[in-house]
Amino acid sequence: MSLLKQTIDSIKTTLNQEVFDAAKDRLLNQAKPPESLGVMEDISARLAAIKGTIDVKLTNKRIVVCASDHGVTEEGVSLFPAEVTPQMVLNFARGGASVNVIGNHAGAIVKAADIGVNYDFDQDLPIFHKKVRHGTANFTKERAMTRKEAIQSIEAGIEIVAELEAEAPVDLLGTGDMGIGNTTPSSAIIAAFSGIPVEKLTGRGTGIDDAALANKIAVIQKGLDLHKPDPADPLDILSKVGGLEIGALAGLVLGAAARGIPVICDGLISTAGALIACELAPAARQYLFASHKSVEVGHKYMHDRLGMEPLIDLRFRLGEGTGSAVCMELLDLSTRILADIKTFEEVGVTNI
């Protein structure tokens, strides 16, 4: 049995209902108006059900930034040149990037992963070395990757979770991405799944102008028209119009879910990966948390399809896992809300 199938099969279909009910009960008895901490209460109860305890401790936090290049950048879909992808991987490894700073604030260890960067990194560079190929093909001309490579990219993500856990149990995993041009395959993926017109799903990425946006929409449409990906087959979509890091991001979600690890996904690209994961294995959704609402317009449609509401809307449009990193602190906080706020009985306050 393939690693992918094995992983999907091992995801539990339900969480710990007993602990979930106990969490809900405690929240309702805390000395505050019922449900007055809104979304934080919902999160805390789900985390408790995932971990099987009221007193969840999210000690070991990890963020994995999956990086890859995209043949479709030949079509002028991005403002930045493709050479920025390997430069940023080096920046992550040195700790100077945005996700390092925000991850550090959240107490998370950040590590990049080369899934398909068009550059040969020194094998001693402290990143996950999981290159499937040197970037995807230009999907306006041929499929982005073979179906076998799509599976390999997902399995790279699954392996990364296993390797992290081999070092120390992971309490919370955050996903992030780096890949010049990768909002293009991400928008293509949600278009392929949903059938929603490409122009409604496509945004300005790192900041392209009107003409470049029109071109980007045309490029995505061309890829969809050429390959006609099957909306019922996530691997078909991923291989035809996806990205290698998007496959690995799906693998991170599947690997985390299979191991009972809550996983928080970042912006448009990470959520494209999460979408692939949840279409392959709907039970993975139970372990998934949406972090932020990106400026990218397609993100909303992904959250709609996942049935999820992001925690914050701070007008981020960066990726890297920066949204995941910010929201790790909120997940952490939610565990304290559930465990540490006293009940009416415990503090002698009149209940209604």
Added chain:
Amino acid sequence: MSLLKQTIDSIKTTLNQEVFDAAKDRLLNQAKPPESLGVMEDISARLAAIKGTIDVKLTNKRIVVCASDHGVTEEGVSLFPAEVTPQMVLNFARGGASVNVIGNHAGAIVKAADIGVNYDFDQDLPIFHKKVRHGTANFTKERAMTRKEAIQSIEAGIEIVAELEAEAPVDLLGTGDMGIGNTTPSSAIIAAFSGIPVEKLTGRGTGIDDAALANKIAVIQKGLDLHKPDPADPLDILSKVGGLEIGALAGLVLGAAARGIPVICDGLISTAGALIACELAPAARQYLFASHKSVEVGHKYMHDRLGMEPLIDLRFRLGEGTGSAVCMELLDLSTRILADIKTFEEVGVTNI
């Protein structure tokens, strides 16, 4: 000269423009798409301009929870009985309340303040003892308090900031409230300032039903009709339909602004106080940060009037300073974003 006038006069009318410009410049040169960390970048630049340095350290965080009772609770505007106000003050002092837990997570010291609770606390209780009177009068029958008491309540807040700073310099102040019935005067205040119909501004507080909501709206309307507070005179509004803790919350904002301390305000009641402060001293707004968007409908109109956008929307409706406490971590994080994310030049990444 009164403490209030002296405080208002000492608020600087502009922040450090040179540092603000340097912050904006650094943000634009960091190795990421320009403005891609959205709201966090704006916050970080404003904090830098307040503190006069790029490398802001928000070490000493304080949250003050101003508590008071409300005569208008006689009219059945709240779900909880008034006796809960002193009980919760004791709970804050013991550290078991929601704001203690969330404040602790943010590394803030939380202290309650008795501005007008209808209960005589032991003078050894570790709270700020600033009682102006034992709760307001029922504003459907007489004005909530005298103009002199309104000034006293504001000055109580100003004094609290001074007392905190006498212990240690405060890097970031958060506001919070406790007072059964206090969404009623808060809605009355924004109605009085804005002239917006009461039914548009009035919410369910801790969770009243339709009939009780209709009654609450009628109660607020009755108070406004009886007293006709002058929309150009914040002290007239505060004294006629306000609350003692709301006055102190205004005082916290004024006191912080006068001392150059950034201040983050919580939900409906704290924002009513912030509104009073900024109507008295528009320059105070430069030091003010809106934390969360409350479920309470009137909150939006307060933010509109302040010209501010809250940072998070997690469907909180608790008060106590819980929203301030959550957002302290975001303000803290923003300082790291500005100071610690490297520039293109520093990390050797190609800029566009």
